Amino acid sequence: xxxxxxxGELGVVTTRLEDAVNWARTRAMWPMLFGLACCAxxxxxxxxxxxxxxxxxxxxxxxxxxxxxxxxxxxxVTRKMAPVLRQLYDQMxxxxxxxxxxxxxxxxxxxxxYAIVQGVDEIVPVDVYVAGCPPRPEQLIHGIITLHExxxxxxxxxxx
Amino acid sequence: xxxQEETVWQGDVEKLRGLVSDRALSGETMVLNMGPQHPSxxxxxxxxxxxxxxxxxxxxxxxxFLHTGIEKNMEAKRYEQSITMTDRMxxxxxLGNNLAxxxxxxxxIELDVPPRAQVIRVLLAELTRINSHLxxxxxxxxxxxxxxxxxxCFREREKILDIFEMVSGQRMMSTYFRPGGLWRDVPExxxxxxxDFIDYFPAKVDDxxxxxxxxxxxxxxxxxxxFISAEDAIALGCTGPTLRGSGVNWDIRKALPYSGYEQxxxxxxxxVHGDVYDRYIIRIEEMRQSLRIVEQAIDNLPGGLxxxxxxxxxxxxxxxxxxxxxxxxxxxxxxxEGFRPPKGEVYVRVESPRGELGCFLASDGSPRPWRVRFRxxxxxxxSALPHMAKGHLIADLxxxxxxxxxxxxDCDR
Amino acid sequence: MTKLDPIEALQAAFGDAIExxxxxxxxxxVVVSAAKIADIGRYCLQTEGLEYNLLSDxxxxxxxxxxxxxxxxxxxxxxxxxxxxxxxxxLPGDDPVVPSVTPVWPTANWFEREIYDLLGVTFTxxxxxRRILMPEGWDGHPLRKDYPLGYETVQFSxxxxxxxxxxxxxxx
Ligand code: SF4
Numbered sequence: 001x002x003x004x005x006x007x008g009e010l011g012v013v014t015t016r017l018e019d020a021v022n023w024a025r026t027r028a029m030w031p032m033l034f035g036l037a038c039c040a041x042x043x044x045x046x047x048x049x050x051x052x053x054x055x056x057x058x059x060x061x062x063x064x065x066x067x068x069x070x071x072x073x074x075x076x077v078t079r080k081m082a083p084v085l086r087q088l089y090d091q092m093x094x095x096x097x098x099x100x101x102x103x104x105x106x107x108x109x110x111x112x113x114y115a116i117v118q119g120v121d122e123i124v125p126v127d128v129y130v131a132g133c134p135p136r137p138e139q140l141i142h143g144i145i146t147l148h149e150x151x152x153x154x155x156x157x158x159x160x
Numbered sequence: 161x162x163x164q165e166e167t168v169w170q171g172d173v174e175k176l177r178g179l180v181s182d183r184a185l186s187g188e189t190m191v192l193n194m195g196p197q198h199p200s201x202x203x204x205x206x207x208x209x210x211x212x213x214x215x216x217x218x219x220x221x222x223x224x225f226l227h228t229g230i231e232k233n234m235e236a237k238r239y240e241q242s243i244t245m246t247d248r249m250x251x252x253x254x255l256g257n258n259l260a261x262x263x264x265x266x267x268x269i270e271l272d273v274p275p276r277a278q279v280i281r282v283l284l285a286e287l288t289r290i291n292s293h294l295x296x297x298x299x300x301x302x303x304x305x306x307x308x309x310x311x312x313c314f315r316e317r318e319k320i321l322d323i324f325e326m327v328s329g330q331r332m333m334s335t336y337f338r339p340g341g342l343w344r345d346v347p348e349x350x351x352x353x354x355x356d357f358i359d360y361f362p363a364k365v366d367d368x369x370x371x372x373x374x375x376x377x378x379x380x381x382x383x384x385x386x387f388i389s390a391e392d393a394i395a396l397g398c399t400g401p402t403l404r405g406s407g408v409n410w411d412i413r414k415a416l417p418y419s420g421y422e423q424x425x426x427x428x429x430x431x432v433h434g435d436v437y438d439r440y441i442i443r444i445e446e447m448r449q450s451l452r453i454v455e456q457a458i459d460n461l462p463g464g465l466x467x468x469x470x471x472x473x474x475x476x477x478x479x480x481x482x483x484x485x486x487x488x489x490x491x492x493x494x495x496x497e498g499f500r501p502p503k504g505e506v507y508v509r510v511e512s513p514r515g516e517l518g519c520f521l522a523s524d525g526s527p528r529p530w531r532v533r534f535r536x537x538x539x540x541x542x543s544a545l546p547h548m549a550k551g552h553l554i555a556d557l558x559x560x561x562x563x564x565x566x567x568x569x570d571c572d573r
Numbered sequence: 574m575t576k577l578d579p580i581e582a583l584q585a586a587f588g589d590a591i592e593x594x595x596x597x598x599x600x601x602x603v604v605v606s607a608a609k610i611a612d613i614g615r616y617c618l619q620t621e622g623l624e625y626n627l628l629s630d631x632x633x634x635x636x637x638x639x640x641x642x643x644x645x646x647x648x649x650x651x652x653x654x655x656x657x658x659x660x661x662x663x664l665p666g667d668d669p670v671v672p673s674v675t676p677v678w679p680t681a682n683w684f685e686r687e688i689y690d691l692l693g694v695t696f697t698x699x700x701x702x703r704r705i706l707m708p709e710g711w712d713g714h715p716l717r718k719d720y721p722l723g724y725e726t727v728q729f730s731x732x733x734x735x736x737x738x739x740x741x742x743x744x745x
Binding site for chain 1: 198228230244245252314317569
């Protein structure tokens with residue numbers, strides 16, 4: 001009675017709490033709108049019409065770190081930018097993930113010099129690396145799906 | 161720290177003196193930080209704003225958050241190796257940067273470029289201009305609040321990227337121009353693809369205009385905003401659409417033609433008011449003119465070599481290596497040691513989508529450049545931003561930043 | 574519109590301050606004495622027939638280990654006459670100081686700040702000489718030839734573990 005007609009008589013679904021939470025986390029992940037360099041342009045293409053990231057529940061780019069779950073480090077991180085990046089990361093609420101997009105963010109890329117941090121993993125812990133300079137939108141989508149697969153493996157014991 | 165101590169401000173006011181007005185020091189106006197992580201600063205630009213209510217009294221840009229050390233890195237590489245670096249500088253105009261650097265090298269070593277290569281260079285450079293203007297229009301419109309234009313622009317941009325990928329194998333960082341010509345000849349599918357684009361694109365530009373040009377919200381937010389007069393624009397070093405928006409007719413493609421631009425028939429759109437709206441109209445019109453150049457180029461594409469035959473500077477084709485000892489020697493020398501230009505210094509200008517892109521190359525006679533320097537339009541335009549922003553409302557600032565079309569990679573290098 | 578020959582005009586007006594004139598690949602370079610650069614700049618801008626009103630670029634060069642070690646090159650362009658000119662000054666390595674041209678061409682402001690930041694050349698009379706690209710407290714001037722390019726070893730498969738051990742990975 002009451003709610004049953006609205007649920008369409010679906011009956012009962014049983015699942016584990018882990019799976020339900022992980023499913024929710026992957027299907028509505030809000031990335032932070034955080035573009036640094038050339039890779040950010042490819043990230044924008046991934047958001048735009050041809051590649052359309054909303055197919056993966058990720059169309060909502062949040063400009064505020066307080067509202068986002070995923071930081072896509074798209075581009076080269078300079079020594080001047082590094083403290084800012086760390087501060088943004090610290091502001092994100094748990095659970096949070098970091099995806100390092102492109103060669104520069106992953107390892108410094110073609111720029112092994114005084115100005116560029118040789119890999120953003122020196123500043124924030126990275127979950128998924130995407131190679132390419134810049135990675136094609138397909139590669140970025142693959143990286144994101146890899147991240148989703150990882151999240152689905154998470155156990156309650158790790159949440160704490 | 162106790163509460164009593166907290167009420168006494170510990171900071172140093174002296175550091176701010178000279179940057180902001182005295183009214184800020186007494187607390188009459190407010191100093192506000194914007195960026196470097198802000199959705200409307202097009203990357204990692206930081207602005208220090210002094211506000212009187214909603215009015216901008218002062219605007220102090222702080223750049224360098226994307227300083228990549230490209231100039232220093234290029235000094236450590238051989239001339240040809242560093243072409244890849246130039247792509248990553250102004251990442252909306254990679255082929256234009258390649259062109260500037262290659263022209264500088266060619267001027268230094270006095271290398272001739274065959275006509276076919278020149279025309280393909282012009283064609284691709286103009287496609288890059290359209291590409292850059294599309295990204296500009298999309299993000300500028302997004303800043304001001306028109307979401308759908310962004311989606312349309314990126315749809316068209318993919319077509320151009322497909323052409324780049326077809327010729328070079330990379331969507332954005334194509335590194336396709338080499339000293340003396342091109343990396344390789346364009347494939348067969350190139351011509352039909354470009355013709356398809358020429359048929360497809362004009363209707364789309366009209367669509368953008370329908371969406372924006374007479375839209376009352378757009379007009380309100382762009383007309384009379386970010387004004388700069390012709391004298392000020394010249395004194396502040398503005399070039400490209402920002403200068404032409406103020407009515408100064410200076411386009412490097414016309415004034416100092418390079419790479420055979422004198423053979424093409426196109427017009428240089430000019431503005432009257434020098435505000436955000438005029439700069440927008442100019443860029444829209446430039447897309448149409450660029451398409452005209454592309455059309456003329458594809459119609460008159462000459463045959464022949466795609467790269468110069470001068471073996472001192474240009475490696476021999478792969479097929480020759482099998483049977484010619486001389487070719488092997490040239491190849492070996494070029495790839496192990498590189499070429500040695502004479503001692504001297506050159507400066508080359510090209511018209512990038514943003515304005516004058518200059519490349520200064522100093523050689524000391526060794527295979528590595530002694531000093532490479534890029535004069536980038538975004539850097540100069542950003543230094544003119546305070547002049548344009550003063551006296552406007554803070555809500556209009558994003559429109560002004562968008563209208564000068566800065567790319568932070570271009571600015572900081 | 575009258576058109577003056579820039580070399581003749583400069584030599585007539587400044588005499589000894591014009592140290593050298595050369596042409597390479599069609600670019601004319603005029604080497605002038607550093608102390609006079611602001612006056613020469615103002616002359617180039619204001620004289621009828623020259624009117625170099627657009628300062629395209631200011632750049633610094635480090636000729637280490639030669640002496641004089643530094644050079645600053647000014648690329649002028651004249652919109653009315655459609656021609657360009659390069660002025661150049663040489664500065665000693667131990668104390669590179671040159672008058673600023675910002676009062677003449679406002680666009681020089683950031684160019685000079687950049688040279689100050691990356692090469693350590695000081696400009697007198699500059700309104701706001703601070704670092705522009707590097708962070709405030711940075712040590713040294715990166716574009717100088719005696720400044721190292723980078724300091725981290727590149728990680729390849731043969732030294733992967735070695736570099737991995739020393740890499741300062743971030744913690745949560
Ligand atoms: S990886 Fe390549 S495309 Fe991405 S930021 Fe670095 S240079 Fe640019």
